[in-house]
Amino acid sequence: MNKGDDCLPKFFKVYLPDDSGDDLELPISFNRYISMSLPTNVTVSSIYGKNWRMALRKCSGDVDKYVLVNGWKRIVKDEGLIGGEFLAFEFDGSRFFNFCIFKRDTMCKRLRTSSVSEGEEDARDYLDDCTNPSFPVRLNPKKKSQLHIPARVINDYKLNFPESITVVDPLTKKFGTLEKKIKIQVNGTVFVKDFGSVFRRNNVKVTDKMVCELKKTGNNLVHTIKIYIING
Numbered sequence: 001m002n003k004g005d006d007c008l009p010k011f012f013k014v015y016l017p018d019d020s021g022d023d024l025e026l027p028i029s030f031n032r033y034i035s036m037s038l039p040t041n042v043t044v045s046s047i048y049g050k051n052w053r054m055a056l057r058k059c060s061g062d063v064d065k066y067v068l069v070n071g072w073k074r075i076v077k078d079e080g081l082i083g084g085e086f087l088a089f090e091f092d093g094s095r096f097f098n099f100c101i102f103k104r105d106t107m108c109k110r111l112r113t114s115s116v117s118e119g120e121e122d123a124r125d126y127l128d129d130c131t132n133p134s135f136p137v138r139l140n141p142k143k144k145s146q147l148h149i150p151a152r153v154i155n156d157y158k159l160n161f162p163e164s165i166t167v168v169d170p171l172t173k174k175f176g177t178l179e180k181k182i183k184i185q186v187n188g189t190v191f192v193k194d195f196g197s198v199f200r201r202n203n204v205k206v207t208d209k210m211v212c213e214l215k216k217t218g219n220n221l222v223h224t225i226k227i228y229i230i231n232g
Helices: 028-033 070-078 119-126 150-158 196-201
Strands: 009-014 039-045 051-059 065-069 086-091 096-102 134-138 147-149 163-166 177-184 191-193 210-214 222-229
Touching: 009 028, 028 051, 028 065, 028 222, 051 070, 086 222, 177 196
Parallel strands: 039 096, 163 222
Antiparallel strands: 009 086, 039 051, 051 065, 086 096, 134 210, 147 191, 163 177, 177 191, 210 222
16 A cells, blocks of 8 residues: 555555455555544545445454445446456545556556457557557548547546647657647647648558557656557
C-alpha cells in the first residue's frame, strides 16, 4: 500500500477467482487511512465510467480489518475480470474508491471495460512504453489539417495539455522534432493544429495506419506525441 503523486492513499490487489467471494478485503496496512467516523456505504468507481455502491464494514479479530461487502461479484462480472489481473485502488479519504485494471500478460493498463479491439492491442506493440496513453489514426483527406485527441483517452488518463506540444515522427532523426499548437474548444475537444504537415512530410497514405503515443509528466501534462506509421 502506498501513496501516489497526488497523496491519495492507494492499495493493490491481484484478482484470484478461487479466492474471490462477494466481499473485498482491504490490506491491513490501509487501516490508518480509514477515518474513525466510518461511512456505512461507499462508492466504488472504475476509470471506465461505472459506479457501484458497497458497504464498508470493520471486522474485529486478532487484527482489525476492513471489508467492502455485498457487490464485489457484480464488479467482477461487469468489468470482465480475468484471473491474475492486477487492480490499483485509490481512496479519497471519505467514501469513494476509484480503481483501474492492469492486464496480467503485459501489465499494461486496460483502457476500456470491454476487451480492447485487436487493432488497438496490436498498436501497443509499437509503443516505447505500453502504459502510455495511445490511439490509432487513419488519414481522412477531408480532415487532415488537425489531429483530434480522442476524449476517451483524455478521460481515461485525466490528461492535461499545454499551449504547444512536441511531435516526434519517423523522420525526427533526419529533420528534427516538430512543435505544434494545441487547440482546446469550449466543449473540451482537443486538437493538435497544423498536423497536415506531419502527414505530408511522412507521405502518409489513406491505407496507412498511424499510432499516436502520448508522453506525459507525473501530473498528467502531455508534452510529447510520438507518431508510428504502419504502412497499409
